[in-house]
Amino acid sequence: NAGVTQTPKFQVLKTGQSMTLQCAQDMNHEYMSWYRQDPGMGLRLIHYSVGAGITDQGEVPNGYNVSRSTTEDFPLRLLSAAPSQTSVYFCASRTQGYGYTFGSGTRLTVV
Amino acid sequence: AQSVTQLGSHVSVSEGALVLLRCNYSSSVPPYLFWYVQYPNQGLQLLLKYTTGATLVKGINGFEAEFKKSETSFHLTKPSAHMSDAAEYFCAVSDPPRDKLSFGAGTTVTVRA
Numbered sequence: 001n002a003g004v005t006q007t008p009k010f011q012v013l014k015t016g017q018s019m020t021l022q023c024a025q026d027m028n029h030e031y032m033s034w035y036r037q038d039p040g041m042g043l044r045l046i047h048y049s050v051g052a053g054i055t056d057q058g059e060v061p062n063g064y065n066v067s068r069s070t071t072e073d074f075p076l077r078l079l080s081a082a083p084s085q086t087s088v089y090f091c092a093s094r095t096q097g098y099g100y101t102f103g104s105g106t107r108l109t110v111v
Numbered sequence: 112a113q114s115v116t117q118l119g120s121h122v123s124v125s126e127g128a129l130v131l132l133r134c135n136y137s138s139s140v141p142p143y144l145f146w147y148v149q150y151p152n153q154g155l156q157l158l159l160k161y162t163t164g165a166t167l168v169k170g171i172n173g174f175e176a177e178f179k180k181s182e183t184s185f186h187l188t189k190p191s192a193h194m195s196d197a198a199e200y201f202c203a204v205s206d207p208p209r210d211k212l213s214f215g216a217g218t219t220v221t222v223r224a
Contacts, residue, residue: 042214099145102154
């Protein structure tokens with residue numbers, strides 16, 4: 001039981017490049033979310049999903065896309081990377097009645 | 112919409128002293144409340160949660176928190192700090208059933224020997 005797995009752990013992008021941050025969970029959780037963490041700002045919700053085929057925007061969705069074709073996977077796509085997207089990204093999942101389980105994070109730098 | 116305010120971005124305590132981390136929330140419906148801990152270069156780990164029922168909630172590592180509706184607070188305490196408690200702590204709130212978590216800015220705890 002691996003929990004929530006995020007890949008890659010580190011990534012450097014050039015401005016304008018696109019990429020996908022991967023997130024997979026093996027706990028059959030319905031709910032999955034993406035957060036970004038910036039110093040002094042806590043974690044801010046980017047997108048979330050309450051089940052396969054259902055996604056919704058969070059607090060800071062601009063510049064990011066998501067899809068949920070399976071229960072296990074919830075990839076986050078950066079369409080055209082900008083320096084403001086330099087951050088640590090966390091994926092999390094949970095099932096009804098329990099708190100979220102977080103992945104170990106992806107540290108992204110956009111130069 | 113819900114929001115969370117954590118009072119104090121840094122807290123320094125002596126080993127063996129009380130740890131008190133303050134969290135106030137706003138929510139339009141009865142909230143679910145959480146405390147998470149983050150050790151350096153790691154993800155977040157759930158310490159404890161309040162959903163319904165008993166307002167005093169016990170979590171892992173000797174931490175507990177009390178939900179006070181009248182004060183819209185969910186403060187985290189530990190009677191005796193240990194060096195291993197040095198970490199960043201986040202309070203979070205969600206409005207069921209929409210289930211979106213909103214986090215506070217975090218409180219960094221340092222423990223002095």
